[in-house]
Amino acid sequence: MEKSNISRRSVLQVGGAASLAAAIGLAAGQPASASALLGSKPKATEILDLGPAVVQFSLMSGLLVGDVLYIGSRNLEPVRIIAFHVPTGKVIGQTELSNGHSIQTLAADPSGRYLYAGVLQKSTGTLPNLFRWDLNSLGTKATAIGYIGDRDVRDISVAPNGRLYAVGGGSSTAPALWEYNPATGQVASLGIPDAGATLARAVAATDATVFFGAGSTLNGGSGASRACLYAYDTASRKFTNVTPSEILPDPSIRDLAVVGDKLVVSSAGSLENAKMAALSLANHSSYALTISEGKVAKSFAVMGDNVYFANETGLLAYSLASNTIAAVPYQGPSLGEIWGVDVLGGKLLVTSGYGFIAEIDPVTGTTKTTDLGEAGAPSDPQSVMGIAAGAGYVYVGGNGVIARRSLKDGQVTNMRAPGEAKDAIVVDGALYTGQYSGQGIWSYDPRNGKPITQVADFPKEQNRPLDVCWDDSNKLVLVVAQADTEGGGSLWTYDPRTGKKGFFVNPVDETQLVRAVASRDGVAYLGGGLPDLGGAGTVVAFDPVKGKELWRIDPGQNSGVAALAVQGKYLYGVSRKGTVFVIDLPQRKVVHQADITSVSYGFAALVTNRGAVYGVSNTHVFRFDPKTFEVATVVADIDGAWYSGSHINNDEDGYLYTMRGRNLVRINDHPRR
CATH class of the missing domain: 2.120.10.60 (Tricorn protease N-terminal domain)
Structure with a gap:
């Protein structure tokens, strides 16, 4: 495999006009010309390969x-x-x-x-x-x-x-x-x-x-x-x-580290800061202990009397x-x-x-x-996290980086960001991300020339954001999260106009994380679940302004919710065991459910686009008929290189973006009306 050496400050030239001519293929596997993509009445699903999504030595x-x-x-x-x-x-x-x-x-x-x-x-x-x-x-x-x-x-x-x-x-x-x-x-x-x-x-x-x-x-x-x-x-x-x-x-x-006649121990912090201790190797009940700074204490190195170590923001010395x-x-x-x-x-x-x-x-x-990279480390495409698109850019989350791709000229710039952008959205041209681990919500606006920055923080134990959506009625960014160490999860809200944030812990219950969120008419619909495939999967209708539960329903899937999306009066949900359920929101009842394991099992994501709900799994891109709810394959064998679950998103023009292997692809699909 040929390697390329790309610095973190370099720009990778991909996509753009050259991709239009060279990287288009139909979902059925047949080649398509650039004129087919640009024509006024395309007849089939078109896939544009935009090239490697995130390239770095990670x-x-x-x-x-x-x-x-x-x-x-x-x-x-x-x-x-x-x-x-x-x-x-x-x-x-x-x-x-x-x-x-x-x-x-x-x-x-x-x-x-x-x-x-x-x-x-x-x-x-x-x-x-x-x-x-x-x-x-x-x-x-x-x-x-x-x-x-x-x-x-x-x-x-x-x-x-x-x-x-x-x-x-x-x-x-x-x-x-x-x-x-x-x-x-x-x-x-x-x-x-x-x-x-x-x-x-x-x-x-x-x-x-x-x-x-x-x-x-x-x-x-x-x-x-x-x-x-x-x-x-x-x-x-x-x-x-x-x-x-x-x-x-x-x-x-x-x-842990053996240092002379002592064992140096650190704990992982959650509700409290991390702790450091030095135990006697001769008598394990004899030790000294102190409280550290931050929630992380790892990577020990000894110089003289000091044990140097890292927390989430820098370096500390333990004397x-x-x-x-x-x-x-x-x-x-x-x-x-x-x-x-x-x-x-x-x-x-x-x-x-x-x-x-x-x-x-x-x-x-x-x-x-x-x-x-400049020293000679090989930079290659990596598996990725969340995807967001809008205002002429596509953003893809990696480890410590968000790759920003211009749809105008294909230029890709790696923007440093701590942790991982697990999911993201673009609202009025600005990017909003849910950052793992415990980093809260970050934002980037390409129009102001400023780097990406944290705009809202939340309790560190609520460390794993899982889904991000936009509440257009309340003008709020909504993020749902999992508390890895404590169990349960939370709903975060952020108002870009005022900078005000909201936080609601365990809106489903004390054991269910919150894996999915969708919004309609100012109501946030939350999908719960447990870390494994089975167990509870409650859907809760929640007021994100008042922090009040409105109603809840158990769709009866015996599995956690993988993803949610709203189309018209219907809330679509996909379970992690590969079923779809549809809830009539005015009636507050399940009106459809079916087995879709042929296209989805495990992690999945949904998005509403061009009047239909689309989904992606580790293997397929699929679409639900807005009248019959029947599932149809849009792209088979998509096989995206995901690090923590598949994602799909769209832009203002109705193009869908997801991964095929380690490459970012744009999908132009036309659902039946």
Whole structure:
């Protein structure tokens, strides 16, 4: 696969007039000429390929070994590790892995010869999710060493004796502690220490003890465990709960590191700020603890007495001697989401999710940055999040970036934005996004020349926005969200005219997240559900100004709502198990339901366009007849490269925008009247 090296400041030239002539195809797979698209009476559904949606070197981990920083990619295919030589500021090698979509964790063996990597993957099974790269020969490819039974590897640690320990989650069972023995080549489960945990994100090992940190980072609430720290004795092969009592209310353990004779522990904050603790390795009940700044505390690096780490806005230093935390002076650009903190030559090396490396003097804060694209990192199309279109632009959310595409000339500009734009809309030319994680609503107006900025914030535990729509009667941006660690969800409102915001927690109930929102005549229709496929899926009619429930109905799908849309007097809903239901709003009753698993199962999105409701799933674009509600395929095998569920949106001219593979496509469809 040919790679292109594109800086974060570069502009990718795609689409435009050239695309009209070269990239048009019919839904049936037959070629179409530009004149067919531009003609006054097109007869069939036309698809215009606008090219790769989001192009960058996206990353999710960083680890220094010697003077080379190894960086794991995120949402790129194939997944890869690059080797960035710090003294020269150049990428000097890379390797591609045979499986996975992202690398969240890296670790080196005690000799520094081997680099281990654990990957996140799309499905459970027996494909490898643990790999090893021989750093003495960067030209050789990393090899698979096996797999842990948990789908995603979230953290790995190598003990001084060379044994590798891994933790993660994403499978149907609670997370286990896993061990790889390089002497035998075997990967084995050492057991599940906490049956109520939903995800393990931290592990640290000595020869005698392995520490396992978990909790309810995902799928919290409903009886899921909170923060839990276990010590596994390698001799007795038994687990002991050693969680500091002050950390127990927090949702999970976030990071661990062995520092001298202490274990440094951080919790993930939610209702409270994150906490830092230093436990004695000799006596786990003896520890010092302090409250940190912000909700995040991860990526530990030791220099002298200080443990440096990242929160959601920058760098902090935890003094082991005084048990205090202080901000690190910093003079430089926003670091965005930080995926690695290391120490070299008295400087801090920060791996930024914005695609650059920052060398920071921890005393003065002076900073040197190196753009990884300019250093030789390969930039490729990534899987994406939300899509919005209007006023001559299409916006596509990626990791730490929103790609803005001009429909006039095809130019694409990557705009930095923290986290991920999970969904978005364009209203009167301005973009409004729901930003994960816990970033609230952000806005960008291409007419004023200002960068994208946060316009409304909300409680951090309401961290995962899922759907955004416009309430034209009340002139409000509506966003619905999921609280990953606490369970339930919320409705957010924002008035662009006044800047006033509203917030309503658990408008469905205390367990259902709010996955979908649609609006008609000033009423917000909210679609509930649980994180998994089954269970409740209540629809609630809600006054977004007064914060008052008007009525509710259970459509009887035995599944969460995936998407909602209003056309005329009807509210259309698609469930995550692949059914459609239609509610007559004046009568407040379900008047139609049908199985649509042939075109949709799991995540989906709906939009009203040209008098009909359109939908997209991971596989199809489809349309409902406004009279009979019958479903019809518009584009088969769309197979969009989505990171967290499919999306579809439209512009003022009635063009639809979604993904086909890793490319953005524009669909011109003409529903029957």
